[in-house]
Amino acid sequence: MTNILTPDNKIITPQNGLLTPDAIKQANDFAPLAGYVHTWESKQFLKIKQKTIALFFGNQRGKGAMTIMGYIHRIMGSHPIAERNINYFKCYNGHTFSPSEWLDGFEPRYKDGLCPKCAKPNRKEVRLNQRGNKIIRFAGDILPESEKDEVGKGTKEVKSIQYLEFMKWCPPFLIKKLPTSRKKQIELWDPYGGEDIIFEFVSYKMPVESTRGHQRISIWADELGSEGFYDEQRPRLMIENGDFLITYTVTEDTKSTVLFDQIFDRAQVYYRSQFMLDEYYKKVLGEDKARIEQTNSPYSIAVIQSASDDNPVLTTEQVVEYLMEYPDPEVQMMRRFCIFQQLSSKIFPQFRWDTHSIDLEKEFKARMGVTC
Numbered sequence: 001m002t003n004i005l006t007p008d009n010k011i012i013t014p015q016n017g018l019l020t021p022d023a024i025k026q027a028n029d030f031a032p033l034a035g036y037v038h039t040w041e042s043k044q045f046l047k048i049k050q051k052t053i054a055l056f057f058g059n060q061r062g063k064g065a066m067t068i069m070g071y072i073h074r075i076m077g078s079h080p081i082a083e084r085n086i087n088y089f090k091c092y093n094g095h096t097f098s099p100s101e102w103l104d105g106f107e108p109r110y111k112d113g114l115c116p117k118c119a120k121p122n123r124k125e126v127r128l129n130q131r132g133n134k135i136i137r138f139a140g141d142i143l144p145e146s147e148k149d150e151v152g153k154g155t156k157e158v159k160s161i162q163y164l165e166f167m168k169w170c171p172p173f174l175i176k177k178l179p180t181s182r183k184k185q186i187e188l189w190d191p192y193g194g195e196d197i198i199f200e201f202v203s204y205k206m207p208v209e210s211t212r213g214h215q216r217i218s219i220w221a222d223e224l225g226s227e228g229f230y231d232e233q234r235p236r237l238m239i240e241n242g243d244f245l246i247t248y249t250v251t252e253d254t255k256s257t258v259l260f261d262q263i264f265d266r267a268q269v270y271y272r273s274q275f276m277l278d279e280y281y282k283k284v285l286g287e288d289k290a291r292i293e294q295t296n297s298p299y300s301i302a303v304i305q306s307a308s309d310d311n312p313v314l315t316t317e318q319v320v321e322y323l324m325e326y327p328d329p330e331v332q333m334m335r336r337f338c339i340f341q342q343l344s345s346k347i348f349p350q351f352r353w354d355t356h357s358i359d360l361e362k363e364f365k366a367r368m369g370v371t372c
């Protein structure tokens with residue numbers, strides 16, 4: 001099947017000789033990012049401050065594209081949340097600025113170098129935040145390479161979706177080194193200078209212990225990792241105050257409930273597309289849900305729910321055609337809306353006192369023939 005996650009972007013070619021080759025190259029380098037079609041969900045995504053952000057999206061909604069779009073903004077210094085940028089600026093009083101706020105090109109916008117957010121008599125100097133590293137981890141089912149076919153019939157090309165998606169959106173001038181058979185990482189030039197930015201790839205097939213060790217500034221876990229994997233990643237983000245991105249589509253083969261129990265069920269805030277509200281919550285469940293719902297959860301987790309139909313470059317006909325591959329209407333619904341419902345009806349996703357416990361005394365008396 002062809003990849004319909006993201007649109008082809010227009011490439012500029014010299015027409016009337018109005019543009020210099022340099023200008024054309026520069027424009028083309030940014031063509032993919034400029035061609036990203038924003039939606040309400042993608043705009044919310046860039047504003048979320050929670051440490052863990054989970055995109056529970058229907059099939060073909062474009063969760064990988066949205067994730068990478070966010071990472072490119074962090075590299076380019078244009079992410080709306082200052083601290084999410086690889087490079088950002090801060091004053092002694094804790095005010096933070098993204099490069100696009102603080103700089104005018106590569107020059108400081110405020111010549112005195114003092115924080116405009118601090119109170120007047122006591123304005124502090126703004127400095128570049130010093131990070132311990134510039135490494136971002138991508139975790140997924142496979143590494144960016146071809147792997148041996150399990151049946152043993154030679155090799156088959158299996159590609160890392162995370163790698164392909166990254167290459168699709170990343171401005172080419174940033175790329176310094178691509179992954180080799182020995183080193184599974186992409187090295188980028190930092191447009192603001194200093195050490196290179198590293199995107200390292202780890203696979204869920206690797207033993208969890210081998211992903212221990214160093215600190216990371218951000219981790220993206222695509223699809224489903226093992227139960228131990230999620231616990232092991234969080235400590236990696238502590239020092240750099242990093243964030244954890246999870247992208248997932250429920251499938252009919254999913255046995256694990258770790259993402260439901262540890263992430264979905266614990267969210268502090270849910271963002272839902274209008275299509276999810278109308279076509280799933282209202283029509284299927286008869287529930288009125290808010291587009292943004294806050295809970296009293298103590299966990300710093302945000303969930304975005306979006307359906308296949310919310311992909312701005314897909315038509316409803318394309319979505320329906322795709323869903324026809326799955327004859328079971330329950331599976332269609334599960335994949336279209338990314339819902340854990342079917343799972344939770346088969347097995348108890350989480351222990352709940354109201355449904356899982358019995359009144360012992362009452363039960364005993366009932367069994368003994370003594371009603372109470």
Ligand SMILES: [Zn+2]
Nearest residue numbers: 091095115118
């Ligand atoms: Zn300040």
